[in-house]
Amino acid sequence: MEFLYSLSRRSLECGGDIHPLIIPGNITSGTGIMNPSIFIDGGKILVNIRHVNYTFYHSEQKLYQHQYGPLTYVHPEHDMYLRTDNYYCELDNNFNVVRYNKIDTSKFDTYEPMWDFVGLEDARIFKWDEKLYISGVRRDTTTNGQGRMELSEIIVTDNSVEEVSRLRIPPPKYPDSYCEKNWMPVLDIPYHYIKWSNPTELVKVDPITNICTTEVLTDHISLPRDLRGGSQVVSWNDHYLAITHEVDLFNSEVGRKDAIYRHRLILWDKNWNMVKYSNDFSIMSGHVEFCIGMAKYNNDFLITFGFQDNCAYLLKTPEKVIEEFLYAN
Amino acid sequence: MQTEINELIKKYVFDPNNAEVNFDLALYYDNIGQLASAVSYYLRSAERTDNDLLKYEGLLRASTCFSKQGSRNFTVKGLIQHAIATCPKRPEAYFYMSRFYEFTSDWHECYLISSIGLDVSDPNSENLRTKLDYPGFFSLKFMRAVSGWWCGLCDDSRKTFIELVQSKDINEEYRSKSIENLCKITSTSRELTNYNKSKYDSYKFKFPGLESIERNYSESYQDMFVLSMLNGKKRGKYLEIGSANPFYGNNTALLETEFGWDGVSLDIDEKFVEIFSKERKNLCLLKDATRINYENFLQGFGFYNEIDYLQLDCDPPDVTYKILLSIPFEQFKFAVITYEHDYYCDQTKQFQEKSKKYLESYGYVRVVNNISPDEWRSYEDWWVHPDLVDKEILNKMTCISDKVKKSEHYMLGLL
Numbered sequence: 001m002e003f004l005y006s007l008s009r010r011s012l013e014c015g016g017d018i019h020p021l022i023i024p025g026n027i028t029s030g031t032g033i034m035n036p037s038i039f040i041d042g043g044k045i046l047v048n049i050r051h052v053n054y055t056f057y058h059s060e061q062k063l064y065q066h067q068y069g070p071l072t073y074v075h076p077e078h079d080m081y082l083r084t085d086n087y088y089c090e091l092d093n094n095f096n097v098v099r100y101n102k103i104d105t106s107k108f109d110t111y112e113p114m115w116d117f118v119g120l121e122d123a124r125i126f127k128w129d130e131k132l133y134i135s136g137v138r139r140d141t142t143t144n145g146q147g148r149m150e151l152s153e154i155i156v157t158d159n160s161v162e163e164v165s166r167l168r169i170p171p172p173k174y175p176d177s178y179c180e181k182n183w184m185p186v187l188d189i190p191y192h193y194i195k196w197s198n199p200t201e202l203v204k205v206d207p208i209t210n211i212c213t214t215e216v217l218t219d220h221i222s223l224p225r226d227l228r229g230g231s232q233v234v235s236w237n238d239h240y241l242a243i244t245h246e247v248d249l250f251n252s253e254v255g256r257k258d259a260i261y262r263h264r265l266i267l268w269d270k271n272w273n274m275v276k277y278s279n280d281f282s283i284m285s286g287h288v289e290f291c292i293g294m295a296k297y298n299n300d301f302l303i304t305f306g307f308q309d310n311c312a313y314l315l316k317t318p319e320k321v322i323e324e325f326l327y328a329n
Numbered sequence: 330m331q332t333e334i335n336e337l338i339k340k341y342v343f344d345p346n347n348a349e350v351n352f353d354l355a356l357y358y359d360n361i362g363q364l365a366s367a368v369s370y371y372l373r374s375a376e377r378t379d380n381d382l383l384k385y386e387g388l389l390r391a392s393t394c395f396s397k398q399g400s401r402n403f404t405v406k407g408l409i410q411h412a413i414a415t416c417p418k419r420p421e422a423y424f425y426m427s428r429f430y431e432f433t434s435d436w437h438e439c440y441l442i443s444s445i446g447l448d449v450s451d452p453n454s455e456n457l458r459t460k461l462d463y464p465g466f467f468s469l470k471f472m473r474a475v476s477g478w479w480c481g482l483c484d485d486s487r488k489t490f491i492e493l494v495q496s497k498d499i500n501e502e503y504r505s506k507s508i509e510n511l512c513k514i515t516s517t518s519r520e521l522t523n524y525n526k527s528k529y530d531s532y533k534f535k536f537p538g539l540e541s542i543e544r545n546y547s548e549s550y551q552d553m554f555v556l557s558m559l560n561g562k563k564r565g566k567y568l569e570i571g572s573a574n575p576f577y578g579n580n581t582a583l584l585e586t587e588f589g590w591d592g593v594s595l596d597i598d599e600k601f602v603e604i605f606s607k608e609r610k611n612l613c614l615l616k617d618a619t620r621i622n623y624e625n626f627l628q629g630f631g632f633y634n635e636i637d638y639l640q641l642d643c644d645p646p647d648v649t650y651k652i653l654l655s656i657p658f659e660q661f662k663f664a665v666i667t668y669e670h671d672y673y674c675d676q677t678k679q680f681q682e683k684s685k686k687y688l689e690s691y692g693y694v695r696v697v698n699n700i701s702p703d704e705w706r707s708y709e710d711w712w713v714h715p716d717l718v719d720k721e722i723l724n725k726m727t728c729i730s731d732k733v734k735k736s737e738h739y740m741l742g743l744l
Binding site for chain 1: 334335338339341342343345346358361362363364365366368369372373375376377388394395397398399400401402403404407408411
């Protein structure tokens with residue numbers, strides 16, 4: 001794993017910067033804050049940070065494994081649920097968190113969770129039609145943990161941030177599919193997601209009828225692993241750009257599950273042909289990293305990612321590093 | 330703050346497999362309460378070094394992060410176990426493990442681990458790079474004493490607590506905890522250590538009248554001390570502040586009943602005063618001893634300038650000291666004073682020294698200090714005014730040292 005090229009290292013070498021995204025520990029009880037998503041709203045830098053009630057225990061080199069294996073989600077022993085809350089944050093120009101509000105979801109959380117994973121996970125933040133949304137996967141509405149992407153509008157007031165609508169999106173085909181997640185919202189095309197990257201599948205959601213249809217489905221490209229979703233899809237140089245992830249899932253020698261995450265930059269033309277993809281890379285040399293946020297910011301990209309499911313970071317990556325990664329192969 | 334962590338993260342980005350860099354970043358997150366983040370980097374640090382001490386410290390700190398998050402006992406325990414396996418000769422992890430078992434009331438495991446830790450770990454292990462929540466090697470002994478009690482090893486537990494209280498190596502917090510525990514585990518079986526005739530031969534100073542004493546009443550031989558210092562004086566005068574029970578543990582009962590003393594006793598507890606009035610001839614008044622003008626009071630009761638005995642025994646220690654300050658030592662001299670400073674439970678540890686300075690300023694001489702009913706609870710110093718006692722007796726009875734002195738050992742000349 002350590003041989004993988006580090007996006008953060010190259011970004012810093014080329015004049016980029018990196019910042020921790022932190023919600024005070026007395027608010028979070030010191031459990032994981034992870035998988036932040038970023039959106040530039042005019043002059044404002046908005047971030048959604050996922051806070052969980054657990055701490056990810058990962059013995060990457062298998063030397064100090066947990067009783068349950070090298071990779072374990074350590075939740076409270078009196079609470080078997082893995083719970084997610086989302087915090088709406090605003091950053092100043094130095095990328096410090098200057099405002100944070102737990103998003104009030106009480107209007108729609110009126111049922112008892114029916115599955116171990118509770119809450120909206122890995123929510124991307126963005127605006128469509130001047131409405132501010134978060135969109136991620138929820139698995140707590142059925143007894144088998146069926147995952148569906150949800151689209152929630154949030155309203156920000158001086159003292160609170162409230163979820164005011166919630167749309168549970170059906171998949172375009174296969175209505176009984178088990179888990180739909182990590183769909184990547186296309187920032188410049190309202191109500192469109194890249195549902196899957198290889199083959200690229202662009203879907204459209206009608207927010208009124210809640211019908212989801214496939215708009216584009218391209219041919220499959222030969223790559224060693226599946227390309228799974230990641231950041232939002234941003235427009236760049238007359239193309240679309242996103243960061244995807246791929247996972248090596250494997251068992252340790254004694255049969256305990258483990259994983260290594262890798263990432264890729266993907267470039268599509270306006271017809272959703274994948275015209276470039278980078279070599280796989282690491283963001284910050286951790287085995288478990290996850291990027292669900294990217295935004296263009298002056299001559300840089302701001303990339304937000306979770307590290308080992310326990311930390312949240314913002315990486316300022318010069319545009320030329322993106323080009324370098326894309327065109328290295 | 331933000332700058333410092335940014336720099337640490339940048340260091341990490343350029344050298345992600347450097348264990349020290351990972352540890353420093355973990356420690357920063359730890360210190361600002363970002364415990365999950367800290368865990369990730371502590372684990373990375375532990376897995377990327379050949380330095381066992383760094384591994385050990387990271388693992389223990391990670392366990393503490395989970396402990397602070399609460400309700401993650403399996404994980405806390407597992408990390409401590411990793412730490413023990415990494416450095417089995419260091420004491421900290423044994424303390425963490427035994428404390429873990431204390432929290433979960435697994436007393437036999439607690440006893441086992443603290444005993445192993447005491448036996449195999451090195452009390453003089455080199456310092457780690459950061460200060461862990463580890464008070465010192467004595468804490469393993471403390472954990473063994475605590476768990477031993479719950480395992481039914483009561484005598485061993487008491488003995489260990491006493492050793493801890495008397496140890497010079499223990500810190501004040503654990504000394505106080507040990508004393509608290511001793512109070513709890515000895516209170517049910519606490520009995521007065523009385524004098525009786527069988528002890529006559531070994532009595533240190535055989536004053537006139539000793540041979541006729543069948544038994545005394547004080548908790549710690551105070552009455553016998555008074556009679557010793559005053560050579561068995563008959564018909565003396567006393568002021569007893571904090572009399573409590575008229576006989577059981579009382580310091581003036583023997584003086585009154587066997588030696589014809591007269592005096593006044595004070596207590597704030599109505600029940601004691603009531604029973605005292607029924608069972609004793611001398612007077613006992615229901616009074617708040619902190620609110621008395623003692624000059625008027627003593628004159629009103631016909632005391633002259635010299636009084637044979639003053640007892641000061643009111644809880645807590647600051648109250649006794651406050652009363653001491655209100656005694657008119659310019660007008661009245663007391664031949665013998667027994668002063669209860671309760672050093673063992675005085676959180677400030679000031680009142681023994683304060684009372685010493687104060688009494689010395691009036692010319693009083695401390696005959697014996699750190700008197701205790703047992704071997705660990707220093708609670709009284711005993712004083713005389715050298716003008717009013719025999720010098721030879723004073724020389725014979727003087728015993729000053731840092732040691733806690735069981736009163737009976739002192740009075741029987743066993744020290």
